[in-house]
Amino acid sequence: MFKKETEYALRGMVYIQLQNLKDRRPGVAEIAHEIEAPYFFTAKIFQRLAKQGFVKSMKGKGGGFFIEPEKKDLPLKELIIAIEGEELFIGCGFGLKNCDENNPCPLHHQYGMIRDQINKLVAGETIQSLAQNTLNKTLAFSRETEK
Amino acid sequence: MFKKETEYALRGMVYIQLQNLKDRRPGVAEIAHEIEAPYFFTAKIFQRLAKQGFVKSMKGKGGGFFIEPEKKDLPLKELIIAIEGEELFIGCGFGLKNCDENNPCPLHHQYGMIRDQINKLVAGETIQSLAQNTLNKTLAFSRETEK
């Protein structure tokens, strides 16, 4: 569904938010390890996200990444669009350029319902809501099963 | 959602089926033109699909592609899996390897509903059902708006 880069970004952002809630600012090494993503690739991804304002970063000892609390809620959709564009959210299932109600592809109606649901999901959920969910349910966040 | 190759394959298969219903066997040139896909890429895709048994082909004058009528109904899902694997139909939205009920990712439940719907759609619809739909509704199949 999503690109690897998007998956890493989503996992990383939720992890950062979770740590921020504990007054910690994780660095690239920690993030990459916890979300099981390659170190350098993770570094590159969060450099971009920092440049785009989705996270803040601090250099030097004690440095790392954090999400500005005053920004409050970041819908997944915003993040996803920033990384891979909005094709998933507006495109035709058949890949047609001019697919619409007047000129529908053979899958137009059925696929439209699914696309609407995807839109609803990523517009409704935020990095913060997912972090909160994880806390509430003591969800296993990454690979290990809770013992 | 789908890879370009999958989109071209879906469009091309439905087009072939539509032409077969008119007792025609379109060739690569015709298919590529009608579905607006690159000629050589289309050729390669349908060579593979022929080798995998999804279509039959005939060489030489009057040759072209056709879908064996006795195979009756080909679910989109089979075709899609043959081209791009089943990741879309079984994978976790967060990209986690061990995401399941006991070890759910933060998006597990919500994404699972969408994935189920995708599965239902592509398992239920077939190349033949889409072609029939197109005929019944006089849908515009490719780029042009019906005049």
Add this chain to the structure above:
DNA sequence: GTATTAAAAGACCTTTTTGTCTTTTAATAA
């Protein structure tokens, strides 16, 4: 048979995605 038509096979190339590494910059600690 020969000419023509059209798919099959397979080499090749370009772009995008994914990933790696080195050097530089900025912050803190001593």
Add this chain to the structure above:
DNA sequence: TTATTAAAAGACAAAAAGGTCTTTTAATAC
């Protein structure tokens, strides 16, 4: 100030996706 820590910048490279082209094979028409 110097050493240390950690992100920023940007070059580089491998793999996958997307696309192109030439040569070969098989069918039909003559």
